[in-house]
Amino acid sequence: MQRGRQLRPGVTLVRAGEPMAALFVVRSGSAKRYSVTLGGGEQVHGFVLPGELVGLEGFASGRYTCEVSALEPLGYCRVPIRKLEQLLERLPGLRREILRLLGQALDESQRLRGELALSDARGRVAHFLADLSHRLARRGLSPTEFHLSMSRADIARHLGLTLETVSRALGTFKREGWLRVRARDISVLRPDALAALGSGIA
Amino acid sequence: MQRGRQLRPGVTLVRAGEPMAALFVVRSGSAKRYSVTLGGGEQVHGFVLPGELVGLEGFASGRYTCEVSALEPLGYCRVPIRKLEQLLERLPGLRREILRLLGQALDESQRLRGELALSDARGRVAHFLADLSHRLARRGLSPTEFHLSMSRADIARHLGLTLETVSRALGTFKREGWLRVRARDISVLRPDALAALGSGIA
DNA sequence: CGTGAAATTGAGCTCCCTCAATCTGAGTGG
DNA sequence: CCACTCAGATTGAGGGAGCTCAATTTCACG
Numbered sequence: 392m393q394r395g396r397q398l399r400p401g402v403t404l405v406r407a408g409e410p411m412a413a414l415f416v417v418r419s420g421s422a423k424r425y426s427v428t429l430g431g432g433e434q435v436h437g438f439v440l441p442g443e444l445v446g447l448e449g450f451a452s453g454r455y456t457c458e459v460s461a462l463e464p465l466g467y468c469r470v471p472i473r474k475l476e477q478l479l480e481r482l483p484g485l486r487r488e489i490l491r492l493l494g495q496a497l498d499e500s501q502r503l504r505g506e507l508a509l510s511d512a513r514g515r516v517a518h519f520l521a522d523l524s525h526r527l528a529r530r531g532l533s534p535t536e537f538h539l540s541m542s543r544a545d546i547a548r549h550l551g552l553t554l555e556t557v558s559r560a561l562g563t564f565k566r567e568g569w570l571r572v573r574a575r576d577i578s579v580l581r582p583d584a585l586a587a588l589g590s591g592i593a
Numbered sequence: 594m595q596r597g598r599q600l601r602p603g604v605t606l607v608r609a610g611e612p613m614a615a616l617f618v619v620r621s622g623s624a625k626r627y628s629v630t631l632g633g634g635e636q637v638h639g640f641v642l643p644g645e646l647v648g649l650e651g652f653a654s655g656r657y658t659c660e661v662s663a664l665e666p667l668g669y670c671r672v673p674i675r676k677l678e679q680l681l682e683r684l685p686g687l688r689r690e691i692l693r694l695l696g697q698a699l700d701e702s703q704r705l706r707g708e709l710a711l712s713d714a715r716g717r718v719a720h721f722l723a724d725l726s727h728r729l730a731r732r733g734l735s736p737t738e739f740h741l742s743m744s745r746a747d748i749a750r751h752l753g754l755t756l757e758t759v760s761r762a763l764g765t766f767k768r769e770g771w772l773r774v775r776a777r778d779i780s781v782l783r784p785d786a787l788a789a790l791g792s793g794i795a
Numbered sequence: 796c797g798t799g800a801a802a803t804t805g806a807g808c809t810c811c812c813t814c815a816a817t818c819t820g821a822g823t824g825g
Numbered sequence: 826c827c828a829c830t831c832a833g834a835t836t837g838a839g840g841g842a843g844c845t846c847a848a849t850t851t852c853a854c855g
Binding site: 796797798799800801802803804805806807808809810811812813814815816817818819820821822823824825 | 827828829833836838840841850852854855
Binding site: 510511552553555556559574 | 837842843844845851852
């Protein structure tokens with residue numbers, strides 16, 4: 392396990408198609424996971440927060456299948472696959488842990504897919520914020536006051552919307568008194584309302 | 594590995610919330626993966642074809658997170674987790690294989706999510722058919738002549754559409770000469786056109 | 796300040812959803 | 826053999842959510 396590495400905003404951590412030589416654990420900052428479509432557009436798969444893993448999809452073919460690039464200064468650790476396999480040989484607990492992490496990623500991805508299928512625009516944005524809030528809280532950060540490291544366009548491409556629609560949804564939440572929005576700084580005033588809307592209570 | 598088991602249409606193979614005691618390999622027939630929303634609706638995650646695995650998401654928490662029920666008479670094998678862990682202890686190849694399978698499931702789920710985010714109704718239906726065709730072909734079945742074991746409503750709930758829209762999309766494809774549709778029997782006449790539309794060439 | 800990118804806001808239009816009627820086909824009983 | 830039934834699928838009409846295009850406005854950075 393190699394640690395203490397650092398990346399500047401905009402720099403790419405892994406590229407689609409590269410052989411998967413390592414997993415990465417994000418320590419600080421945030422990153423964007425995306426792939427480039429045939430038309431040249433970006434398909435945003437999600438955002439990586441501190442404490443989360445990068446590169447798991449690579450197990451499928453031995454190559455990464457999407458790009459991950461830093462949105463903020465990104466601190467991370469690198470876990471070489473060779474090293475990981477050696478450890479898996481000896482440590483049954485780690486075996487279970489890596490299976491758990493993969494299962495979690497899978498479950499989460501499916502839940503996100505369901506969200507897309509069921510919710511309308513406002514529901515998706517609400518869910519996005521509620522999810523972000525939840526993940527920040529798990530890392531001991533404030534679930535109600537945070538900074539969006541990604542643009543409205545990134546959020547839109549992640550949620551299958553346009554950036555205008557994302558902006559309007561935020562505007563609605565603001566008007567309803569659920570949020571305070573100042574550019575990319577968010578204050579959540581009514582987490583319950585967001586969570587409800589984001590869970591398909593709509 | 595216990596084999597030769599059989600299930601009747603409509604019967605449930607695993608239930609959400611049950612402890613994950615085993616993985617399942619489908620041998621014949623097909624199944625629907627879904628979960629029940631708070632409102633009582635079905636959220637269809639996908640369909641399981643012969644040769645595919647059921648239960649992988651269970652690694653996340655040790656419990657299954659969605660229901661899987663047979664659409665047709667379903668032949669399957671049961672792989673107890675205890676047994677699997679014993680084998681993982683001794684067989685490095687199997688360790689890599691299970692990681693590969695989980696990675697594949699994750700990658701596929703993310704690709705599906707992207708599809709939902711990018712495509713319009715016809716694109717989603719085209720992608721659904723192209724994907725089905727591809728998966729059948731991998732199992733040595735005909736990629737151009739097949740039977741849909743799921744209802745239009747199931748397809749719709751899977752794609753985040755209404756059943757009417759699915760029906761209309763199929764109608765369009767038929768009118769354009771891309772498909773022959775007779776109830777649930779599909780003949781693909783222009784696989785290229787479907788694949789193109791389903792890949793976001795739209 | 797000044798400049799350019801990002802975000803907000805507005806107006807019109809399109810695609811899909813909603814609601815409703817019709818059609819098809821498989822299973823049942825007379 | 827045929828009428829009946831009922832679920833699933835198709836088709837039609839109308840309305841609304843979100844996309845497109847375009848004009849400001851706000852914000853970050855020099």
